[in-house]
Amino acid sequence: MLTAAGTTSTAVAAGVPAPAAKAVAATTRTVAADGSAQYRTVQAAIDASAAGDTVSIAKGTYREVINVPTSRTGLTIKGDTGNAEDIVITYDNAAGTRKPDGTTYGTRGSATATFAANSLTVTGVTVQNTWLRSEHPDITDTQAVAVTAQGDRQIFRNDRFIGHQDTVLNWSPSATGQYRQYFRNSFISGDVDFIFGDATAVYDRVNITLRDRGAAAGGNNGYLAAPNTNSAKKYGILITGSTISSPAAANTFSLGRPWHPTADAVGQLVIRDTALPAAVRVAAPWTDFGTFPWKSARFHEYANTGPGATVNANRPQLTAAQAGEYTAAAYLSGTDGWNPVG
Known part of the structure; x- marks a missing residue:
C-alpha cells in the first residue's frame, strides 16, 4: 500500500494487518398504528431500515401501499403476534384505477405490497387488495394485485394473501433471470388468474x-393460475402438498391457463399431491388463454386427490420418474443450491 507521498506504509511493510471493517448490527424497527412503537406505518419502517434489518408489526390494520426496494436485501417483515389475521396491510387499487395525474396504475402498479429485495422474509402478516368489480362498473381493467414478489430467494411463511383477480404476482424483472419465491403454510384466495407470472415460485402446504x-x-367462476414462464426456464410455478377449497358450484373453475404476453412465454405449472374441490372442472381443468392453446403450455398434475381430481386425456400427468424432477427442492435449488424447504 502506498502513502500519500508514494512511499510504502510502515504498518503494512512490517506485516501488520489493516483493521477489520466493523460489522453493522441488524436493527429491529417496530410499527404500531396507535403510535406506541417507533413508526406508525409499515412503509416508514421500511424506509428507515437497512439491509438485514427486521420490521416488526404490532396487531392492527394498516391502510397503505408498501414497497420494499432492491436495496433492502435480507430484510425481514414479520407480524409480532405470530397470527397473520392480527396484522392486516390493505389497499384497494386496480389496474384501471386512475392516479392523480390521470394515468392508470396498471397491473403491477395496483399491488398493495411490492417486494423487490432479494433474500427477503415475510411472515405472520395479511396483505390484501379489497378492490371490487361491483363497486367500479366503469373500470374494465379489473386486475387488483395484493402482492408482487419480484426478488430472488424470497420466503413467505404463515401469511395470508387475499384478493380477487391477480392476487399474487410472481415476477421476473428479467424474463430469463433467476427469481425464486417460496410460499409455505400460508393462505391465498382469489378468482381470476390469481397466482400468476414468470418467476419460479413454489406453493408448499398452502391453503x-x-x-x-x-x-x-358448469359455468365460469374463474381460473386459479396463469403462468407466463419463459420457454428457456424449466421451472415456473409448483403447487405441492396443498389444499384447494371452494364454496363455488361444481365444475366452474379452471386450474389454469397460459398467459402469453410474449412469443417466448410458455407457461409451466405443476399441481401435485394436492386436494382439489368439486368446483374444479373435472373433465377439462385447463383452458386456452385467448388464441394461445393450453396444450402448447407445460401443464401437469401428479397424485392429486379429492372430488376435483381424476386422470383423463385432458389432464396430463407426470410419470413417477418425472415427479422426482418436479419437487419444491428442485424448483428452488437454482445455480446456488438454495434450499429453504428444510
Whole structure:
C-alpha cells in the first residue's frame, strides 16, 4: 500500500494487518398504528431500515401501499403476534384505477405490497387488495394485485394473501433471470388468474380458496393460475402438498391457463399431491388463454386427490420418474443450491 507521498506504509511493510471493517448490527424497527412503537406505518419502517434489518408489526390494520426496494436485501417483515389475521396491510387499487395525474396504475402498479429485495422474509402478516368489480362498473381493467414478489430467494411463511383477480404476482424483472419465491403454510384466495407470472415460485402446504363469483354449476367462476414462464426456464410455478377449497358450484373453475404476453412465454405449472374441490372442472381443468392453446403450455398434475381430481386425456400427468424432477427442492435449488424447504 502506498502513502500519500508514494512511499510504502510502515504498518503494512512490517506485516501488520489493516483493521477489520466493523460489522453493522441488524436493527429491529417496530410499527404500531396507535403510535406506541417507533413508526406508525409499515412503509416508514421500511424506509428507515437497512439491509438485514427486521420490521416488526404490532396487531392492527394498516391502510397503505408498501414497497420494499432492491436495496433492502435480507430484510425481514414479520407480524409480532405470530397470527397473520392480527396484522392486516390493505389497499384497494386496480389496474384501471386512475392516479392523480390521470394515468392508470396498471397491473403491477395496483399491488398493495411490492417486494423487490432479494433474500427477503415475510411472515405472520395479511396483505390484501379489497378492490371490487361491483363497486367500479366503469373500470374494465379489473386486475387488483395484493402482492408482487419480484426478488430472488424470497420466503413467505404463515401469511395470508387475499384478493380477487391477480392476487399474487410472481415476477421476473428479467424474463430469463433467476427469481425464486417460496410460499409455505400460508393462505391465498382469489378468482381470476390469481397466482400468476414468470418467476419460479413454489406453493408448499398452502391453503388456497377459489372465490365464488356466482356462476351456476358448469359455468365460469374463474381460473386459479396463469403462468407466463419463459420457454428457456424449466421451472415456473409448483403447487405441492396443498389444499384447494371452494364454496363455488361444481365444475366452474379452471386450474389454469397460459398467459402469453410474449412469443417466448410458455407457461409451466405443476399441481401435485394436492386436494382439489368439486368446483374444479373435472373433465377439462385447463383452458386456452385467448388464441394461445393450453396444450402448447407445460401443464401437469401428479397424485392429486379429492372430488376435483381424476386422470383423463385432458389432464396430463407426470410419470413417477418425472415427479422426482418436479419437487419444491428442485424448483428452488437454482445455480446456488438454495434450499429453504428444510
